[in-house]
Amino acid sequence: MIDNIIENIAKKAGIGKEEVREMVSEKYKELSEMISEEGAAYIVAKELGINKEKRGIKISDIKPNMRVEMAAKIIGENTRDFSTANGKGRVQNLILADDSGTVRMVLWNEEIDRYELKKNDVIMLRGYAKEDSKGGAELRLGKYGIMEKVDEDIPVVHSRGKYERNYIYGMKEGSGEIRAAVLHVFESKPFYQICPICGSGSKEGCPEHGNVEPADALVINAIVDDGTGSIRAVFFRDNAEKLIGHDVKKAKELFIHGLLFKNMPIGKEFILRGKCRSNKLYGRNEFVVGSIEEVDIKEEIRALL
Numbered sequence: 626m627i628d629n630i631i632e633n634i635a636k637k638a639g640i641g642k643e644e645v646r647e648m649v650s651e652k653y654k655e656l657s658e659m660i661s662e663e664g665a666a667y668i669v670a671k672e673l674g675i676n677k678e679k680r681g682i683k684i685s686d687i688k689p690n691m692r693v694e695m696a697a698k699i700i701g702e703n704t705r706d707f708s709t710a711n712g713k714g715r716v717q718n719l720i721l722a723d724d725s726g727t728v729r730m731v732l733w734n735e736e737i738d739r740y741e742l743k744k745n746d747v748i749m750l751r752g753y754a755k756e757d758s759k760g761g762a763e764l765r766l767g768k769y770g771i772m773e774k775v776d777e778d779i780p781v782v783h784s785r786g787k788y789e790r791n792y793i794y795g796m797k798e799g800s801g802e803i804r805a806a807v808l809h810v811f812e813s814k815p816f817y818q819i820c821p822i823c824g825s826g827s828k829e830g831c832p833e834h835g836n837v838e839p840a841d842a843l844v845i846n847a848i849v850d851d852g853t854g855s856i857r858a859v860f861f862r863d864n865a866e867k868l869i870g871h872d873v874k875k876a877k878e879l880f881i882h883g884l885l886f887k888n889m890p891i892g893k894e895f896i897l898r899g900k901c902r903s904n905k906l907y908g909r910n911e912f913v914v915g916s917i918e919e920v921d922i923k924e925e926i927r928a929l930l
Contacts, residue, residue: 627662627666630666631646631666634666634669634670634675637673638674645666649666649669652665652666652668664769664771667751681694682695683695684721684723684726684727687764688762689755689757690755690756693754694751695749696723697721697722698721698722698745698746698747698778699720699721699722699742699743699745699746699748700721700745700781701744702717702742704716704737705840707822707840708837709822709838714822715737716731716733716822717742719732724782728762729764730750730765730766731765732766736766740772746774747774747776748772748774748775749772750764750772750773751772752765752772792853792854793851793853794853795854796901798900798902799900799901800900800901803896804851805849805850805894806849806892806895807849807868807891807893808848808850809891811846812886813846815843815844815876815880816843816844817841817844818839818840818841818842820837820840821837821838821839821840842861843865843869844865845865846858846859846860847860857909858911858912859912860917864917867917868917870890871885894919895918896918896921897914897917898914898917899914900913
């Protein structure tokens with residue numbers, strides 16, 4: 626495989642195969658053999674200006690169980706520690722975007738230290754997609770994956786993305802976006818336990834990762850209103866943290882002292898994107914929030930034009 630790659634690079638760059646082979650070997654050693662020879666060849670090809678305009682697959686075309694090669698911008702980042710029976714570790718969740726959509730990527734331990742990624746970094750990566758807990762695609766780097774930061778920008782999907790603005794009155798089941806104010810926050814226990822590695826619900830161990838020490842996550846239930854009607858909205862994890870302005874650690878501290886619900890954003894408007902679903906048990910619709918943003922008046926005006 627590496628011979629074919631070297632031959633293609635040599636042909637496109639107009640230089641000899643042995644020269645390319647030597648460059649790949651030097652790059653492989655330079656990176657302390659942390660990547661595969663194929664990965665080193667990919668970097669050499671980029672340095673030679675080959676396929677500079679090629680961006681690979683679009684995020685909207687990614688499916689589980691496929692190899693991916695793509696460019697993307699990091700629009701969200703969260704790193705947390707976890708503990709298992711085998712010891713402690715770290716996991717970093719990245720939200721990647723291009724002009725077609727967004728996708729989550731997960732890095733572990735040494736990968737986090739190696740790449741030192743942060744929000745707004747633009748990256749080129751080669752990895753693979755696996756199926757997430759909701760049946761969608763989630764990216765992993767894998768043993769032979771490679772990634773590098775690039776000093777350029779790329780267009781990303783408009784923040785509204787695939788979501789259509791809806792009014793609460795008459796809203797049907799499915800994905801949508803609403804602009805609504807918080808009317809009431811329910812003072813129910815706002816914590817539940819998750820697997821610290823994959824984030825799935827974890828009361829007595831994780832089906833995928835076994836006996837792990839669970840982490841706390843936030844869940845906030847509220848009533849929101851847009852002037853046409855009101856609906857119960859459910860905020861999980863990061864979205865709950867954004868709503869109340871505290872991370873889960875601070876929220877737990879405030880909850881213990883009876884202060885968490887004393888300063889909720891009652892009356893404040895937000896842009897909420899997510900899914901309207903029917904709660905058969907209570908015979909009502911509810912809105913499960915997938916993302917939350919403060920209202921940007923300039924953006925609202927632009928959307929009307």
